[in-house]
Amino acid sequence: MKIQYLGTAAAEGWPGLFCRCEVCRCAREAGGKNIRTRSQALIDDAILMDFPPDTYLHMLRDGLPLPEIRTLLLTHSHQDHWYPEDLAFRGEGFSHDIDGILEIYGNDACAKRLEAILPIVGQGMMDAMRAHYNEVTAFSPFETQGYRVTPLKALHNRAENCLIYLIEKDGKSLLYANDTGLFPQETWEYLRGRKLDLVSMDCTMQQIPEGTNHMGLADNAELCRRLGEAGCTHESTKYVITHFSHNGGLLHEELEERARPLGFLTAYDGMTLSF
Ligand SMILES: [Zn+2]
Numbered sequence: 632m633k634i635q636y637l638g639t640a641a642a643e644g645w646p647g648l649f650c651r652c653e654v655c656r657c658a659r660e661a662g663g664k665n666i667r668t669r670s671q672a673l674i675d676d677a678i679l680m681d682f683p684p685d686t687y688l689h690m691l692r693d694g695l696p697l698p699e700i701r702t703l704l705l706t707h708s709h710q711d712h713w714y715p716e717d718l719a720f721r722g723e724g725f726s727h728d729i730d731g732i733l734e735i736y737g738n739d740a741c742a743k744r745l746e747a748i749l750p751i752v753g754q755g756m757m758d759a760m761r762a763h764y765n766e767v768t769a770f771s772p773f774e775t776q777g778y779r780v781t782p783l784k785a786l787h788n789r790a791e792n793c794l795i796y797l798i799e800k801d802g803k804s805l806l807y808a809n810d811t812g813l814f815p816q817e818t819w820e821y822l823r824g825r826k827l828d829l830v831s832m833d834c835t836m837q838q839i840p841e842g843t844n845h846m847g848l849a850d851n852a853e854l855c856r857r858l859g860e861a862g863c864t865h866e867s868t869k870y871v872i873t874h875f876s877h878n879g880g881l882l883h884e885e886l887e888e889r890a891r892p893l894g895f896l897t898a899y900d901g902m903t904l905s906f
């Protein structure tokens with residue numbers, strides 16, 4: 632399996648869209664891995680995780696093969712993860728020679744958010760989108776393109792059923808876990824004894840412990856300890872942190888220095904990892 636991180640920032644990006652704080656100023660000056668766009672990842676060039684407003688940039692900058700993507704998994708409806716207005720441009724007149732249907736999997740809130748763009752884009756664009764929405768619920772696995780995908784409950788916005796995903800194929804497995812704090816009990820129960828080869832974790836808060844909506848490094852360490860206890864990890868399991876907020880205060884290299892002793896890889900925009 633392969634994962635390509637396209638965006639590794641929290642909602643406002645890093646530097647933040649309108650921010651004048653010190654770490655945003657430093658990130659702007661230093662550039663490189665300190666420039667982080669809104670969260671998105673691509674698995675095996677086939678499964679797209681979330682659809683933020685920076686999806687277009689990821690197509691331009693990282694070669695994200697949008698016309699070829701057939702599966703889109705949505706974690707929740709926060710706009711840094713689901714910006715369906717741009718999906719309307721899949722329709723004829725805006726995109727030519729499009730074949731196949733884009734299968735979208737997400738919760739009820741993301742379905743409502745998709746319906747809400749109707750007054751903005753109009754019925755014609757909605758009908759022409761060539762996308763099919765599949766409403767999914769936690770702990771009900773489904774198959775897509777030869778992958779077994781299981782949505783799990785996240786600990787995030789309490790107003791909706793936020794999801795994280797367990798993705799399995801050919802004996803390999805990936806847990807894609809943002810946005811979330813330390814998992815709810817039902818998710819721990821589901822994961823018990825299931826082998827994970829890569830754990831991709833929310834580290835929004837970096838040096839600040841949080842755990843109830845997002846995580847920081849200390850929460851990530853606790854999460855990994857509990858995954859070990861639950862028999863989910865093994866000696867070759869890889870741990871990656873992502874979805875960083877400037878409020879966490881650490882530029883890429885500083886974050887890497889603190890993450891390395893914990894056994895975590897620090898994601899950056901464009902990072903690709905095979906496992
Ligand atoms: Zn987010």
Ligand SMILES: [Zn+2]
Pocket residue numbers: 646647650651652653654655656877878
């Ligand atoms: Zn800032």
Ligand SMILES: [Zn+2]
Pocket residue numbers: 707709787788810
């Ligand atoms: Zn969120």
